[in-house]
Amino acid sequence: LFNDDDKLFYSNSQQDQWLCFDFIEHKIIPTNYTIKSTASSDKPKSWVIEGSNDNSTWHTIDERKDDSNLKNNWTIHTYDIPNKMNTAYRYVRIRQTGLNWFNRYYLTFTSFEFYGVFI
Secondary structure, three states, X not given: OEXXXXXXXXXXXXXXXXXXXXOOOOOEEEEEEEXXXXXXXXXXXXXXXXXXXXXOOOEEEEEEOOOOXXXXXXXXXXXXXXXXXXXXXXXXXXXXXXXXXXXXXXXXXXXXXXXXXXX
């Protein structure tokens, strides 16, 4: 969904930064997701993946705390959603829940992909 080594996603340095994907006329039942880290010092550390159908009420799909899988430059890691649900969502977002590995609030990555059932 987002893949650009030259134009990385880089949020503001404020708490609870997020990036939301809107599948518009479709929905997804997510089973896995892949993130590729950047070469910057700001690497994701703690976050939640959340789903919604109204862009207002959010349900936690996956949560990671102090995850070191993306700590190195240009690292790619696929995360399995442990408690798979059969719920389809129009909106899915990643929301940072704490400081990154550089002790700042920037949410950064070069690639983000969802896997699952596309409806």
